[in-house]
Amino acid sequence: MNTSIQKAAEAIRTPGGLLVFTGAGISVESGIPSFRGQGGLWEQYDPAFIEIENFYARSEYCWAQIKKIFYDHWGAASPNPAHYAIAAMQKHGWVDTIVTQNIDALHQRAGARDVVEFHGTLDRLVCTKCRFRATPTPELLSGAVPRCPDCGAMLKPDFVFFGEGIPEEASDRAFRSAMTASAILVVGTSGEVMPACQLPYVVKRHGGLVIEVNPDESAFTRGGITDIFLQGKAGEVLPKLLAAAENEAKDPA
Numbered sequence: 001m002n003t004s005i006q007k008a009a010e011a012i013r014t015p016g017g018l019l020v021f022t023g024a025g026i027s028v029e030s031g032i033p034s035f036r037g038q039g040g041l042w043e044q045y046d047p048a049f050i051e052i053e054n055f056y057a058r059s060e061y062c063w064a065q066i067k068k069i070f071y072d073h074w075g076a077a078s079p080n081p082a083h084y085a086i087a088a089m090q091k092h093g094w095v096d097t098i099v100t101q102n103i104d105a106l107h108q109r110a111g112a113r114d115v116v117e118f119h120g121t122l123d124r125l126v127c128t129k130c131r132f133r134a135t136p137t138p139e140l141l142s143g144a145v146p147r148c149p150d151c152g153a154m155l156k157p158d159f160v161f162f163g164e165g166i167p168e169e170a171s172d173r174a175f176r177s178a179m180t181a182s183a184i185l186v187v188g189t190s191g192e193v194m195p196a197c198q199l200p201y202v203v204k205r206h207g208g209l210v211i212e213v214n215p216d217e218s219a220f221t222r223g224g225i226t227d228i229f230l231q232g233k234a235g236e237v238l239p240k241l242l243a244a245a246e247n248e249a250k251d252p253a
């Protein structure tokens with residue numbers, strides 16, 4: 001009997017055919033809260049602190065929130081089995097591109113390579129004036145408003161604030177992969193934030209299969225574009241999907 005997992009396992013094994021697309025839900029089992037839904041960050045905090053105009057207008061307040069919500073826990077989270085399963089899929093040669101909306105760098109820490117960080121990363125600070133860039137250190141993050149050691153201007157975490165554009169290279173790579181992918185594996189995203197949430201629609205329009213992993217329905221499931229819905233937590237479903245695809249490799253039905 002061909003279960004959903006077996007159908008999905010068959011679909012993800014095309015060499016270089018898979019676009020992996022992840023959101024905050026994949027890091028929930030690593031202890032990082034999602035943004036929306038039960039216990040989500042935007043239920044506890046007003047996202048204005050990462051709105052770009054506000055960041056320049058109320059820098060001290062915004063930086064205090066950024067440190068409290070992101071950097072104070074930075075490094076405490078570890079990749080979970082879902083991140084490792086995706087890195088293993090990439091090692092098998094099944095993955096064309098991994099696109100994440102997350103800024104936690106957990107895919108890379110699980111061994112994934114060349115990850116497209118569609119919304120940038122917490123793992124880099126940039127100067128708002130000169131070209132200075134560096135990974136965050138306690139020294140660089142010190143002070144109410146972290147300052148560039150080269151020119152003294154304010155530093156900014158290198159993730160995309162509300163009101164900012166998507167890094168061009170990230171957007172190009174993501175949408176180019178979506179146009180040729182034979183399948184997209186959508187993991188842990190509500191599908192509500194543009195333009196990232198267009199990726200599954202582009203894959204579908206170009207004849208690819210949409211596979212989704214989420215304990216709840218998302219805009220994609222509700223919108224009816226999900227072909228295979230593997231309902232459950234990423235940390236539980238993805239290792240099963242990987243095992244099924246590896247078995248498929250050994251004794252294809």
Ligand code: APR
Binds near residue numbers: 023024028
């Ligand atoms: N496994 C898989 N999915 C999960 C899990 C889990 N253990 N727990 C929760 N989820 C799902 C939720 O059901 C929800 O659909 O993860 C999704 C998280 O949705 P959001 O919090 O909206 O995160 P995301 O879709 O990544 O948000 C997109 O919004 O605020 C911006 O820039 C921010 O990148 C973020 C973007």
